[in-house]
Amino acid sequence: ICILYVFALSKLDLWAVLATADELLKEVKTEVVSKPEQCTQKSKKGDLINAHYDGYLLDGSQFYCSRTDKAGHPQWFVLGVGQVIKGLDIGMMDMCAGEKRKITVPSDLAFGKNGKGPVPPNATVVFEVEVLSVSRGPRSMEAFTLIDLDQDRSLTKAEVKEYLKLEYEKGGKPRDDPFYEKIIADIFRKSDRDRDGLISSKEYNIYEHDEL
Numbered sequence: 001i002c003i004l005y006v007f008a009l010s011k012l013d014l015w016a017v018l019a020t021a022d023e024l025l026k027e028v029k030t031e032v033v034s035k036p037e038q039c040t041q042k043s044k045k046g047d048l049i050n051a052h053y054d055g056y057l058l059d060g061s062q063f064y065c066s067r068t069d070k071a072g073h074p075q076w077f078v079l080g081v082g083q084v085i086k087g088l089d090i091g092m093m094d095m096c097a098g099e100k101r102k103i104t105v106p107s108d109l110a111f112g113k114n115g116k117g118p119v120p121p122n123a124t125v126v127f128e129v130e131v132l133s134v135s136r137g138p139r140s141m142e143a144f145t146l147i148d149l150d151q152d153r154s155l156t157k158a159e160v161k162e163y164l165k166l167e168y169e170k171g172g173k174p175r176d177d178p179f180y181e182k183i184i185a186d187i188f189r190k191s192d193r194d195r196d197g198l199i200s201s202k203e204y205n206i207y208e209h210d211e212l
């Protein structure tokens with residue numbers, strides 16, 4: 001999918017023209033590509049977001065793609081707390097599930113003076129993002145209680161899976177098991193700090209302080 005995507009973009013001559021104008025960009029520029037008619041729950045700081053994103057340099061070359069084999073699944077992160085580059089924390093606010101945006105991020109709010117990997121120093125970057133789900137207040141005890149079906153104050157993978165399934169079904173996009181397994185592995189890698197296979201309420205609330 002991504003390869004085709006790049007190809008489609010590189011065919012647009014306008015892309016390069018616009019890119020030149022963006023060189024001096026100081027702030028994040030967001031452009032809504034498409035938005036579902038039903039857009040009630042919008043993302044805010046502290047929400048758990050599941051999204052695909054593809055990163056491009058201004059010349060249209062791609063440096064990141066969440067659909068490739070390496071990453072392979074939509075990325076899962078908490079919005080507004082520095083888990084993604086600053087420009088995405090800013091540019092992905094007020095999005096709803098199913099919405100697509102093009103977000104242009106100046107170097108200062110992306111990979112900075114040094115660049116990173118394929119991203120050269122001082123590079124403005126462009127992200128095409130697609131939000132798959134937005135979970136309200138994921139790091140609140142309220143949400144924790146909701147996920148914790150047997151109310152034993154810790155989350156098993158099965159409980160998280162049930163919750164994810166409900167979320168995706170609510171969004172009208174149910175997925176297959178391997179899809180959920182990948183996301184769950186990602187969540188546990190980030191949250192299950194003592195690696196006991198359970199997410200305790202304490203581990204779950206890891207970001208609480210950042211939000212306040």
Ligand SMILES: [Ca+2]
Binds near residue numbers: 149150151152155156
């Ligand atoms: Ca439990």
Ligand SMILES: [Ca+2]
Binds near residue numbers: 192193198199200
């Ligand atoms: Ca644990």
